[in-house]
Amino acid sequence: xxxxxxxxTSSRLALAACAALAAAMTIACGADFYEIPIETPIQPKxxxxxxxxxxxxxxxxxxxxxVDANQETVRLLxxxxxxxxxLKVIDADILPLIDVAQEQAKPAGDDAGPSAQSPMPLPxxxxxxxxxxxxxxxxxxxxYWKKIGEEFExxxxxxxxxxxxxxxxxxxVTREQEVIDAYGRHRVVPIRTYMERKGFILVPKFVFxxxxxxxxxxxxxxxxxxxxxxxxxxxxxxxxFELMDRIVPDFLSALSSQKIRGTRVxxx
Amino acid sequence: MKARLATLLIFVAAxxxxxxxxxxxxxxxxxxxxxxxxxxxxxxxAIYRWQKxxxxxxTYAAAFxxxxxxxxxxxxxxxxxDMYEKALQLDPNxxxxxxxxxxxxxxxxxxxxxxxxx
Numbered sequence: 001x002x003x004x005x006x007x008x009t010s011s012r013l014a015l016a017a018c019a020a021l022a023a024a025m026t027i028a029c030g031a032d033f034y035e036i037p038i039e040t041p042i043q044p045k046x047x048x049x050x051x052x053x054x055x056x057x058x059x060x061x062x063x064x065x066x067v068d069a070n071q072e073t074v075r076l077l078x079x080x081x082x083x084x085x086x087l088k089v090i091d092a093d094i095l096p097l098i099d100v101a102q103e104q105a106k107p108a109g110d111d112a113g114p115s116a117q118s119p120m121p122l123p124x125x126x127x128x129x130x131x132x133x134x135x136x137x138x139x140x141x142x143x144y145w146k147k148i149g150e151e152f153e154x155x156x157x158x159x160x161x162x163x164x165x166x167x168x169x170x171x172x173v174t175r176e177q178e179v180i181d182a183y184g185r186h187r188v189v190p191i192r193t194y195m196e197r198k199g200f201i202l203v204p205k206f207v208f209x210x211x212x213x214x215x216x217x218x219x220x221x222x223x224x225x226x227x228x229x230x231x232x233x234x235x236x237x238x239x240x241f242e243l244m245d246r247i248v249p250d251f252l253s254a255l256s257s258q259k260i261r262g263t264r265v266x267x268x
Numbered sequence: 269m270k271a272r273l274a275t276l277l278i279f280v281a282a283x284x285x286x287x288x289x290x291x292x293x294x295x296x297x298x299x300x301x302x303x304x305x306x307x308x309x310x311x312x313x314a315i316y317r318w319q320k321x322x323x324x325x326x327t328y329a330a331a332f333x334x335x336x337x338x339x340x341x342x343x344x345x346x347x348x349x350d351m352y353e354k355a356l357q358l359d360p361n362x363x364x365x366x367x368x369x370x371x372x373x374x375x376x377x378x379x380x381x382x383x384x385x386x
Contacts, residue, residue: 033364038337040340040341041342264340266303266334
């Protein structure tokens with residue numbers, strides 16, 4: 001064998017050894033990551049162990065007249081609590097909270113003349129968040145809520161405000177469109193178009209009241225919106241439920257422990 | 269002669285193991301075992317193994333990532349956050365750790381903040 005031929009053979013051998021080593025290391029190491037499903041337990045935000053019953057009393061609602069947001073919210077929350085919490089749900093008439101708040105806002109006593117200090121009159125029709133804000137003082141009236149609590153054997157009381165308003169927006173949006181290229185192949189390409197869209201905004205605020213004392217324990221506010229193509233005619237009630245679907249898990253997590261499913265990547 | 273030398277060099281390079289490599293391989297064994305048992309649903313054992321791995325090698329980002337996932341699964345969210353942050357500190361460009369942390373934060377933020385709590 002000549003010298004160049006021997007050198008070629010030896011370099012081939014070295015390469016083969018390298019390849020074998022790399023292969024052996026790959027086999028030994030295997031995959032470097034593993035996807036694994038996990039369930040994250042989330043503790044309730046509120047300690048409700050002192051309560052056996054819950055009373056979804058009613059909501060001060062406003063916005064569109066196409067949906068009775070007070071009635072629909074009470075019905076939805078009661079049915080969710082029945083199946084997804086340990087608390088017994090009290091089935092009672094929904095409280096007309098707008099009337100209650102307006103009654104409470106009237107000046108007390110007959111001797112209250114024009115000079116007497118009276119709170120600002122509440123708007124009869126709630127159109128926006130500013131109108132709704134003026135009703136907030138109802139939830140701070142501990143005497144009223146304590147009385148309601150006594151009526152229903154000191155439950156946890158759920159109340160608050162719900163604003164469900166129509167909404168529209170026009171502007172450039174990116175959407176996907178299927179096109180056929182010169183070779184007859186179907187392709188999906190993003191295109192920017194001007195679009196008029198309409199939909200709804202849902203802004204509920206949940207207030208949790210201790211029925212034993214009438215005091216507020218906790219409150220949380222949410223805001224969700226949805227927009228459809230203006231040509232699409234989606235009923236207001238469908239939109240309301242679509243938006244509430246996004247909010248209900250958060251509402252339930254205030255009262256009962258939840259498990260949130262997901263996947264994570266374990267690494268070697 | 270040259271071929272022998274080349275082969276010898278490869279094996280020397282492959283088998284040469286400084287002290288840190290020993291620690292890493294011990295830690296890696298713990299991590300592998302942890303992954304194995306986590307896949308069988310034995311999360312507490314997995315957490316124990318991953319904790320052991322970071323005790324052996326405190327620079328092992330993957331072990332911190334796995335431990336974070338273990339704590340997340342157990343609902344120990346503050347510990348999970350600390351572990352994810354440590355993992356990212358050690359390996360800031362790791363896309364998988366970043367993705368895990370983003371998903372974790374999404375759950376954590378949804379359930380504990382962003383609302384006007386009283």
